[in-house]
Amino acid sequence: MDRAPGLSVRLKLALSYAGFVTLAGALLLAAVWVFLRRYVSDGVLFSPGRFVPNRPDPLHAFAPAAAAVFAFLLVFGLAGGWILAGRMLTPLTRITDATRRAANGSLSHRIRLQGRRDEFRELADAFDTMLARLEAHVAEQQRFAANASHELRTPLAISQSLLDVARNDPAHDHGELVDRLHAVNARAIDLTEALLVLSRADQRFFTREPVDLSLLMEEATETLLPLAEKRGVTLHASGDITPAVGSPALLLQMTTNLMHNAIVHNLPEQGTVWVTTSVRSETVALTVENSGEKLSPQLVSTLTEPFQRGTGRTRDDHAGLGLGLAIVKSIIHVHDGSLTIVPRPAGGLRTVVQLPTPPRQAAT
Secondary structure, eight states: OOOOOOOHHHHHHHHHHHHHHHHHHHHHHHHHHHHHHHHBBTTTETTTTTTEEEEHHHHHHHHHHHHHHHHHHHHHHHHHHHHHHHHHHHHHHHHHHHHHHHHHTTOOOOOOOOOSSSSSHHHHHHHHHHHHHHHHHHHHHHHHHHHHHHHHHHHHHHHHHHHHHHHOOOOHHHHHHHHHHHHHHHHHHHHHHHHHHHHHHHHHHHHHHEEEEHHHHHHHHHHHHHHHHHHHHHEEEOOOOOOEEHHHHHHHHHHHHHHHHHHHHSSSSSEEEEEEEEOOOEEEEEEEEEEOOOHHHHHHHHTTSSTTOTTTTTOHHHHHOHHHHHHHHHHHHTTEEEEEEETTTTTEEEEEEEEEHHHHHHOO
């Protein structure tokens, strides 16, 4: 934004200090002048014990001295105000320098203003906190972009290889080729749609309305039941009416992702998934537990990162894209909720989603 040049804040403060000092001095001199005119007789000065006639008029003698004092106060106010303003604005200068560095892309710089708390130090601390969050967000976005590029490049590279084979070997079985291309293309479409869902959730482009998590749980259970039966996983779903406020589509996506993750990352045979909903004092909860391999807390802490998979990058027909829990985390975040994932002692995971109750429900 282009602006016309103006006076610096330091100069404005210096002029303000000088004007205040000069005004105070002028009022003081005016008070002395009034005192002299009122208590000194014309041509006569009062001295202790005697009157001295025919002395010079003190009012005329006072005027040059007052002018000199007034000029001194003006110069003193300007110089002192300039120095004081410089000392007071030093923290602001450091904040401005840090802002320019951040604008040029250097987000690792911190002000770290020393001293006791005041307005400038509160501003500096808030700016440091903002830079830290912004740096973490940019780093996360860079990792996400790199991982997304890698994930999208894989199906494209496979498609390119299959097409090269078909072009170089016309006698190759095209039916098998078409099937493989269809599977690779479907996976690329799924990944693109997952990225769109994640972007929509992060940007909060949705309408909030009343929703019952228990109904979403039942709908997700019906949808995923064939997959669970195919993988030999038993689903146990139960719970009370669980009112919340948010996007039904996004919350259904969250519930489906959690249950899908619990089914896929389970025991090879005779696995179990437990899904429950409950109402707490000021929140509603959706809990998903599954049997499975024993996982370390360090590995569990990374599962909500995009493209992270608890069992590595092994792929099968339902291996997932590594975005399921990342989408869940984003949906919960935009609904002002919390996500807790801990390993079960017997193996598998226990995932708890807590969302705020509707205002009317919280009041009761």
